[in-house]
Amino acid sequence: MSPLWTAAEAAAATGGQASGAWEARGVSIDSRTLEPGDLFVALSAARDGHGFVADALAKGAAAAMVEHRPPGVPEGAPLLLVDEVQAGLEALGRAARQRARARVVGITGSVGKTSVKEMLRTVLSRQGETHAAEKSYNNHWGVPLTLARMPRSAEFAVIEIGMNAPGEIAPLARMARLDVAVVTSVAAAHLAAFESLEGIAREKASILEGLAPGGPAVLNADVSTTEILQETAARLRAQPLLFGEAGRDYRLEEVRVADAATVVRATLAGTPALFRLAVPGRHFALNALACLAAVDALGADTARAAVDLGLWAPPSGRGTRERIVLDPVEDLAFELIDDAYNANPASLAAALEVLAAATPNDGVGRVSRGRRIAILGDMLELGRTEAELHAAFAEDRHLLACDLVHCVGPRMAHLWQALPPAIRGRHATTAEDLAAVAARLVDAGDVVLAKGSLGSRVSRVVDALRKLGHPGAPGT
Numbered sequence: 001m002s003p004l005w006t007a008a009e010a011a012a013a014t015g016g017q018a019s020g021a022w023e024a025r026g027v028s029i030d031s032r033t034l035e036p037g038d039l040f041v042a043l044s045a046a047r048d049g050h051g052f053v054a055d056a057l058a059k060g061a062a063a064a065m066v067e068h069r070p071p072g073v074p075e076g077a078p079l080l081l082v083d084e085v086q087a088g089l090e091a092l093g094r095a096a097r098q099r100a101r102a103r104v105v106g107i108t109g110s111v112g113k114t115s116v117k118e119m120l121r122t123v124l125s126r127q128g129e130t131h132a133a134e135k136s137y138n139n140h141w142g143v144p145l146t147l148a149r150m151p152r153s154a155e156f157a158v159i160e161i162g163m164n165a166p167g168e169i170a171p172l173a174r175m176a177r178l179d180v181a182v183v184t185s186v187a188a189a190h191l192a193a194f195e196s197l198e199g200i201a202r203e204k205a206s207i208l209e210g211l212a213p214g215g216p217a218v219l220n221a222d223v224s225t226t227e228i229l230q231e232t233a234a235r236l237r238a239q240p241l242l243f244g245e246a247g248r249d250y251r252l253e254e255v256r257v258a259d260a261a262t263v264v265r266a267t268l269a270g271t272p273a274l275f276r277l278a279v280p281g282r283h284f285a286l287n288a289l290a291c292l293a294a295v296d297a298l299g300a301d302t303a304r305a306a307v308d309l310g311l312w313a314p315p316s317g318r319g320t321r322e323r324i325v326l327d328p329v330e331d332l333a334f335e336l337i338d339d340a341y342n343a344n345p346a347s348l349a350a351a352l353e354v355l356a357a358a359t360p361n362d363g364v365g366r367v368s369r370g371r372r373i374a375i376l377g378d379m380l381e382l383g384r385t386e387a388e389l390h391a392a393f394a395e396d397r398h399l400l401a402c403d404l405v406h407c408v409g410p411r412m413a414h415l416w417q418a419l420p421p422a423i424r425g426r427h428a429t430t431a432e433d434l435a436a437v438a439a440r441l442v443d444a445g446d447v448v449l450a451k452g453s454l455g456s457r458v459s460r461v462v463d464a465l466r467k468l469g470h471p472g473a474p475g476t
Helices: 007-014 049-058 085-099 113-124 142-148 169-176 197-210 226-235 282-298 302-311 345-357 383-395 412-418 431-435 459-466
Strands: 017-019 026-028 038-041 063-066 079-081 103-108 130-132 156-160 180-183 216-220 239-244 250-257 262-268 271-277 320-327 332-339 372-377 404-408 424-428 447-451
Touching (some): 049 063, 103 169, 216 226, 226 239, 332 345, 345 372, 372 412, 383 412, 424 431
Parallel strands (some): 026 038, 038 063, 332 447
Antiparallel strands (some): 017 079, 320 332
16 A cells, blocks of 8 residues: 655655654544554644654654654654644645545535535545545644545545635635535525625635636535525636526426435436435435536536435534434333534524434333434524524524423523523523533433534533433334
């Protein structure tokens, strides 16, 4: 197996100086998860990575990219000395893209980008060697890291591109030199930095700057700001491919959401298609349509991809469903929908629709009938209108289908106060406070949704609910 990077290649790519004739099989920025043979990149983010170089080398790192030889690292240690580590990582990413033969698709969007990325990973990997970003590695270091890790032999690459502030997406898209660009959605997220939905749309549309003229741009036709997306495509001479219920190219005709599946009828570039997802959710149907549009734009087999979408499951914390067994003898359990990784108004509405479609199990718990229970944490970065955006969900028809709504955090207090008394559950200032009473929140037969921004720490409640499960029982 040929190395990912030789010392000479990495030095040429970064303009750095390599000591030793090392060969790296991977690239890592975290000494805790580093594999033997990785090139360790000593980034300075929350902590200065130079302080972990000695540990990385002791764990078998092939070399370390550094700005200076750190204390405790002996002379002659395998290093790649660069002027600035972040710039060195970016240069390594650009060089990997330059030598790659893979067709590269870049994805951005207020919601859905990680799901579409993982859908593409699933379906493309069954048609050729596919490289995709890990987790949500979509920022100023995540994108170049993903590129730097791309094998020479990859046939497809899937790059996720996110943002927190204006001007972040376009440079990353240009670095990735996209063959296909996808904008999954434009929704009220990061309003604290952008002030308006139109500003968010322009930033999302800037991913098209990474396309060559005439390159295909898969754009959501259903969002209120679709004209901004399409105007940007026209200005940059991209080829717009519109998807959604209003999509002229990839149209969503019908979605049937069942308790454990979603059946989708669509028209793909004029061809009727029927496919099934093994998870419930109308938003997943829309994500799947964006995925198939990207597959088509990449020149891959859309019919095969539509079948293979049935193999996809959402990543942990993004709508995964699990059965928590409370009593294996009596087979008493509740169902947990873990959507605690991220939240904004659009994704919360979608998650509540999934909960409303779920079927509780009656007559098995202390309560006479199974319940739909929502545990909702703060939605962050919504700017000046955050109180109103939280409180407005008190009128959401899918939330009103819940039997109980528990709220976590100061922002969700606005929703809790606006809830009808019949469904108003507990309000806790912190997720840890609610986690401490997890056993009182649920019963056998319930279906429980946990949803919130990562910073709301609703995942702590999810962990506490999982611990209610009987050790070793199926599904726990």
